[in-house]
Amino acid sequence: MSRIIVITSGKGGVGKTTVTANLGAAIAxxxxxxxxxxxxxxLRNLDLLLGLENxxxxxxxxxxxxxxxxQQALVKDKRQxxxxxxxxxxxxNKEAVTAQQxxxxxxxxxxxxxxxxxxxxxxxxxxxQNAITAAQEAIIVTTPxxxxxxxxxxVVGLLEANGIKRIHLIVNRMKAEMVQLNEMMxxxxxxxxxxxxxxxIIPDDQRVVVSSNxxxxxxxxxxxxxxxxxxxxxARRLEGDKVRFLDLMASQDNLINRFRRWFR
Amino acid sequence: MSSDxxxxxxxxxxxxxxSSVDEDLQVYLKPEGEKIxxxxxxxxxxxxxxxxSEVWQQLKHRLNGSDRSWQPGTTVHLSxxxxxxxxxxLQAIADALEEVQLQLGRIDTSRRQTAVAAATAGYSxxxxxxxxxxxxxxxxxxxxxxxxxxxxTNVRSGVDVRHSGTVIILGDLNPGGTVIAAGDxxxxxxxxxxxxxxAQGNRGCRIMALRMEPTQLRIADAVAKAPETPPxxxxxxxxxxxxxxxxxxxxxxxxxxxxxxxEEGGWTDL
Ligand SMILES: Nc1ncnc2c1ncn2[C@@H]1O[C@H](COP(=O)(O)OP(=O)(O)O)[C@@H](O)[C@H]1O
Ligand SMILES: [Mg+2]
Numbered sequence: 297m298s299r300i301i302v303i304t305s306g307k308g309g310v311g312k313t314t315v316t317a318n319l320g321a322a323i324a325x326x327x328x329x330x331x332x333x334x335x336x337x338x339l340r341n342l343d344l345l346l347g348l349e350n351x352x353x354x355x356x357x358x359x360x361x362x363x364x365x366x367q368q369a370l371v372k373d374k375r376q377x378x379x380x381x382x383x384x385x386x387x388x389n390k391e392a393v394t395a396q397q398x399x400x401x402x403x404x405x406x407x408x409x410x411x412x413x414x415x416x417x418x419x420x421x422x423x424x425q426n427a428i429t430a431a432q433e434a435i436i437v438t439t440p441x442x443x444x445x446x447x448x449x450x451v452v453g454l455l456e457a458n459g460i461k462r463i464h465l466i467v468n469r470m471k472a473e474m475v476q477l478n479e480m481m482x483x484x485x486x487x488x489x490x491x492x493x494x495x496x497i498i499p500d501d502q503r504v505v506v507s508s509n510x511x512x513x514x515x516x517x518x519x520x521x522x523x524x525x526x527x528x529x530x531a532r533r534l535e536g537d538k539v540r541f542l543d544l545m546a547s548q549d550n551l552i553n554r555f556r557r558w559f560r
Numbered sequence: 561m562s563s564d565x566x567x568x569x570x571x572x573x574x575x576x577x578x579s580s581v582d583e584d585l586q587v588y589l590k591p592e593g594e595k596i597x598x599x600x601x602x603x604x605x606x607x608x609x610x611x612x613s614e615v616w617q618q619l620k621h622r623l624n625g626s627d628r629s630w631q632p633g634t635t636v637h638l639s640x641x642x643x644x645x646x647x648x649x650l651q652a653i654a655d656a657l658e659e660v661q662l663q664l665g666r667i668d669t670s671r672r673q674t675a676v677a678a679a680t681a682g683y684s685x686x687x688x689x690x691x692x693x694x695x696x697x698x699x700x701x702x703x704x705x706x707x708x709x710x711x712x713t714n715v716r717s718g719v720d721v722r723h724s725g726t727v728i729i730l731g732d733l734n735p736g737g738t739v740i741a742a743g744d745x746x747x748x749x750x751x752x753x754x755x756x757x758x759a760q761g762n763r764g765c766r767i768m769a770l771r772m773e774p775t776q777l778r779i780a781d782a783v784a785k786a787p788e789t790p791p792x793x794x795x796x797x798x799x800x801x802x803x804x805x806x807x808x809x810x811x812x813x814x815x816x817x818x819x820x821x822x823e824e825g826g827w828t829d830l
Contacts, residue, residue, distance in 0.1 A: 425613065442735075446717045446735060446736050447717070449716045449717035449718075449734050449735075449736060450716060450717040450718040450736065452716060453617065453621070453714075453716035453717070453718060453719055454613075454617055456620070456621075456624070457616060457617035457619075457620035457621060458620075459620075488750075489732075489734055489735070489752075491714060491732070
């Protein structure tokens with residue numbers, strides 16, 4: 297059974313696209329086939345993060361309009377056999393696609409791929425509605441900020457109303473030292489509000505930005521970094537493995553137990 | 561908790577918040593004899609799809625959170641009011657009802673298109689004129705007092721629960737969420753959002769929570785906001801109107817130590 301998972305957040309700029317690209321690569325690295333769908337029409341950049349920009353010929357909109365076959369629009373990653381991208385159109389607005397079309401497209405992909413992962417736009421408007429329509433599962437991405445968590449909570453409510461019951465949480469851009477100084481929400485604080493299951497914590501790390509700029513997912517690096525490991529662990533947890541949470545504070549001396557609990 | 565009782569208006573003057581628990585603004589589910597009435601909010605001027613998705617979220621929230629104390633297979637009469645519903649939306653409602661073992665029976669509407677869509681889908685339909693709504697129960701004259709609304713769910717950010725009676729939530733009221741009740745509000749969980757009890761002016765109403773960490777509390781016309789650094793109180797608490805304004809106290813002793821005084825316009829220590 298293949299899985300259709302939407303990556304969403306409510307708030308923009310929290311790392312949805314970063315998560316989609318890196319998680320997709322990490323799952324493919326485990327030997328699964330993965331189709332990534334860029335549902336952020338008008339603002340496409342998933343192709344950039346994957347380093348596939350120069351190979352985009354057709355987009356999802358072309359496939360929907362019947363101007364090409366779905367297979368032609370898919371960009372296959374040469375570095376990783378199992379990974380493919382369905383790019384969004386950059387020049388068309390989000391009204392170009394209906395929820396029904398998005399649903400059919402995702403279902404068609406799910407016949408050939410183990411995972412269909414949909415990167416959604418920010419907000420809760422039409423583009424978001426389209427992105428979630430086919431999904432059976434969702435990964436909520438939030439940063440440890442009050443506004444991001446507030447929007448994530450709104451989105452969880454909307455997902456529940458749309459019958460999506462399996463909701464996982466990724467806390468992105470965690471700064472252990474700030475939590476320790478009580479200057480940032482802890483993972484525990486976030487879970488207390490959102491009440492969904494935690495699937496990963498990704499540290500705030502320059503290497504995430506560097507890998508995005510180079511178009512090289514973290515998992516492909518010669519020496520895998522801490523954030524790269526975090527993505528690999530999320531991929532394994534999705535596959536059902538019990539993987540302990542990384543100790544992002546290993547380098548810090550003064551451990552706060554309340555925070556540490558989540559990293560054991 | 562700092563508090564200030566906003567304009568000391570007389571008890572009978574409900575003018576500041578008369579329509580906040582208006583049944584026309586929310587999705588309602590209530591027993592009506594052998595049947596259950598599902599009443600949708602009147603349509604707004606806003607764009608169709610956003611409006612529908614909000615109604616849909618409310619509907620699912622109410623159905624998922626309900627205690628399901630009805631008999632499986634109970635028939636539901638849908639009051640669609642002036643709302644335009646197409647066949648797909650009617651089907652979605654019927655499916656959602658079926659998930660909680662309810663059966664969509666009749667559809668009451670004031671819109672011809674909705675009536676046609678409903679009849680085409682095979683439901684019995686009652687079309688009535690838009691000026692005189694069929695459900696006489698929503699009489700405008702006297703403020704209405706409904707059965708308690710019991711919801712076993714979290715009230716998340718962006719969700720509004722309004723009810724013309726008491727509201728009981730088994731779950732958290734999250735920041736960004738709102739509960740407005742004509743009666744009491746009981747949150748069996750964390751209260752972190754906004755709660756307004758006695759919204760039609762009843763100063764005797766109370767707000768109770770296992771963990772009181774509100775953004776703002778209101779009772780009748782009094783308002784209290786959370787202090788900058790809330791004291792770490794772990795006991796269940798009750799918020800009530802004292803003659804000086806909204807006060808908080810431990811829940812366990814409240815009813816032994818306080819009584820409501822109409823002359824004082826609030827609860828006083830015994
Ligand atoms: N863990 C992280 N550490 C450092 N920077 C990050 C991290 N995650 C995301 N970013 C940066 O944050 C910005 C927004 O990320 P993006 O994935 O585009 O967000 P979204 O898709 O939610 O709008 C990008 O510049 C990205 O490189
Ligand atoms: Mg993005």
